[in-house]
Amino acid sequence: MLTIGLLGCGNIGNIIIKNHVGVDIVALFDQMPGRAEEAGKLCDAKAFGNIEDFLNEDYDIVVEAASIDAAQKYAASVLEHGKDLVVMSVGVFADELFRQEIIDLASSLGRKIYIPSGAIFGLDNLKIGQVSGITRLLLRTTKNPRSLNIEECAERTCLFSGMANECIKHYPKNTNVSVALELAAGRDVEVELWADPSVDRNVHEIFIEGDFGEATITVKNLPSPDNPATSYLAALSIVTLLKNLGEPMRVGT
Numbered sequence: 001m002l003t004i005g006l007l008g009c010g011n012i013g014n015i016i017i018k019n020h021v022g023v024d025i026v027a028l029f030d031q032m033p034g035r036a037e038e039a040g041k042l043c044d045a046k047a048f049g050n051i052e053d054f055l056n057e058d059y060d061i062v063v064e065a066a067s068i069d070a071a072q073k074y075a076a077s078v079l080e081h082g083k084d085l086v087v088m089s090v091g092v093f094a095d096e097l098f099r100q101e102i103i104d105l106a107s108s109l110g111r112k113i114y115i116p117s118g119a120i121f122g123l124d125n126l127k128i129g130q131v132s133g134i135t136r137l138l139l140r141t142t143k144n145p146r147s148l149n150i151e152e153c154a155e156r157t158c159l160f161s162g163m164a165n166e167c168i169k170h171y172p173k174n175t176n177v178s179v180a181l182e183l184a185a186g187r188d189v190e191v192e193l194w195a196d197p198s199v200d201r202n203v204h205e206i207f208i209e210g211d212f213g214e215a216t217i218t219v220k221n222l223p224s225p226d227n228p229a230t231s232y233l234a235a236l237s238i239v240t241l242l243k244n245l246g247e248p249m250r251v252g253t
């Protein structure tokens with residue numbers, strides 16, 4: 001069975017712990033040591049107080065469910081410790097230089113980096129953008145102001161309109177999906193981010209046009225119980241990715 005080290009024991013980390021299938025969680029690390037210790041009681045895994053000890057433990061894959069900051073700090077070290085890496089805070093790869101450095105490092109070490117579909121549907125066939133023209137790719141995200149950590153917002157308000165690699169700098173906890181779209185399609189993504197006090201879901205609308213025709217995908221996500229910024233689907237997506245890693249048949253592009 002594949003063994004996992006969980007980097008980040010917050011909302012997604014705890015959903016993974018409660019729902020994981022086909023993998024064994026053996027090591028935990030969080031910048032708030034109490035969180036790793038609490039999580040350790042739930043899954044009988046060892047909580048580590050520092051990153052070096054966490055990475056020196058024997059297991060196959062680090063699952064990052066922490067922050068862009070954590071992904072940036074530790075991605076190279078994870079690979080250098082002989083482990084594959086699942087990155088939830090995919091916004092870290094908006095930085096092209098960093099992305100290429102990590103890809104080159106993984107390639108030279110024979111390691112793999114996995115990006116889950118996260119809080120959206122449709123990443124699978126969007127990858128056709130790597131071999132065929134996509135002329136329009138727009139993500140319109142709408143969340144309740146609470147999910148965006150905004151206190152005053154009486155009506156639907158556009159917070160950002162521009163490109164994904166800029167948006168993620170301003171909203172690193174809310175627009176990771178835009179960077180996942182960018183990586184899948186191999187091209188820039190336009191983003192509109194809206195705060196709307198009348199919605200109680202995290203809504204992602206994706207508009208795609210290209211040589212294949214056109215597609216519109218609307219996802220109306222339930223926020224996670226413990227972190228309204230993060231859709232529950234994002235956590236389920238990691239659980240599913242991990243379940244499928246060891247399977248002989250791979251479904252989806």
Ligand SMILES: NC(=O)C1=CN([C@@H]2O[C@H](COP(=O)(O)OP(=O)(O)OC[C@H]3O[C@@H](n4cnc5c(N)ncnc54)[C@H](O)[C@@H]3O)[C@@H](O)[C@H]2O)C=CC1
Nearest residue numbers: 008010011012031065066067070089118119173176230234
């Ligand atoms: N790719 C996608 O579709 C999505 C990605 N995300 C991202 O996934 C990540 C996790 O989300 P949640 O679990 O909801 O967040 P959370 O805030 O509930 O939990 C994050 C945990 O990681 C820990 N952490 C943060 N930075 C750290 C560091 N430098 N070193 C060690 N521990 C650190 C925190 O103490 C916290 O316990 C976030 O970056 C979030 O933006 C969230 C939703 C969708």
Ligand SMILES: O=C([O-])CC(=O)C(=O)O
Nearest residue numbers: 119174175176177230231
């Ligand atoms: O969970 C969501 O709806 C999306 C999200 O926060 C992100 O992409 O960072």
